[in-house]
Amino acid sequence: GDSVTQMEGPVTLSEEAFLTINCTYTATGYPSLFWYVQYPGEGLQLLLKATKADDKGSNKGFEATYRKETTSFHLEKGSVQVSDSAVYFCALSDQTGFQKLVFGTGTRLLVSP
Amino acid sequence: GAVVSQHPSRVICKSGTSVKIECRSLDFQATTMFWYRQFPKQSLMLMATSNEGSKATYEQGVEKDKFLINHASLTLSTLTVTSAHPEDSSFYICSADRGQVNTEAFFGQGTRLTVV
Numbered sequence: 001g002d003s004v005t006q007m008e009g010p011v012t013l014s015e016e017a018f019l020t021i022n023c024t025y026t027a028t029g030y031p032s033l034f035w036y037v038q039y040p041g042e043g044l045q046l047l048l049k050a051t052k053a054d055d056k057g058s059n060k061g062f063e064a065t066y067r068k069e070t071t072s073f074h075l076e077k078g079s080v081q082v083s084d085s086a087v088y089f090c091a092l093s094d095q096t097g098f099q100k101l102v103f104g105t106g107t108r109l110l111v112s113p
Numbered sequence: 114g115a116v117v118s119q120h121p122s123r124v125i126c127k128s129g130t131s132v133k134i135e136c137r138s139l140d141f142q143a144t145t146m147f148w149y150r151q152f153p154k155q156s157l158m159l160m161a162t163s164n165e166g167s168k169a170t171y172e173q174g175v176e177k178d179k180f181l182i183n184h185a186s187l188t189l190s191t192l193t194v195t196s197a198h199p200e201d202s203s204f205y206i207c208s209a210d211r212g213q214v215n216t217e218a219f220f221g222q223g224t225r226l227t228v229v
Binding site for chain 2: 003008089103104106
């Protein structure tokens with residue numbers, strides 16, 4: 001079945017450092033890809049998404065490009081802030097509804113001042 | 114954005130007892146709600162899909178008699194873990210669907226269940 005693999009954390013960075021969180025997927029069809037973020041004490045929030053190959057999702061300085069050839073959707077940010085500290089989940093959906101999701105394990109990001 | 118409230122955020126219960134977790138959509142009607150579970154160092158796994166007014170659809174390997182799901186209204190779904198055991202200790206999280214095509218689901222805060 002479909003699956004998502006993302007790098008284990010925690011990822012520890014200093015403020016203004018460059019961030020990459022790797023995510024690869026396995027799917028039989030043409031899934032939509034997502035990054036969700038969970039801040040402490042809150043629910044998962046959609047950070048960005050891409051629905052087809054070569055699409056780039058972006059939000060709040062974060063970017064991820066749907067790479068069909070490498071089945072990847074790596075999350076990047078050029079300069080992280082302390083407020084970016086959270087758990088980041090990569091996910092896919094093989095349905096047009098976007099609601100039924102297959103998740104990765106989540107990666108905790110810790111940003112220090 | 115839409116708000117989904119999940120309660121409680123943490124619960125500790127004794128082995129053999131039952132625990133109910135609530136998932137509410139606060140500012141929209143949710144035709145469908147999803148329940149996920151995450152064991153340590155593993156992915157969030159879909160447990161079941163619940164539709165208002167009908168029986169839930171459980172994923173393979175999830176015991177429907179152990180994890181009772183009730184979606185009695187368009188704003189509330191409940192998950193009851195019956196006769197809980199330590200191996201049921203996990204992180205449970207719900208999401209709710211507004212019923213619109215190509216829109217994401219909205220997640221609750223999650224519930225950390227510890228069975229002692």
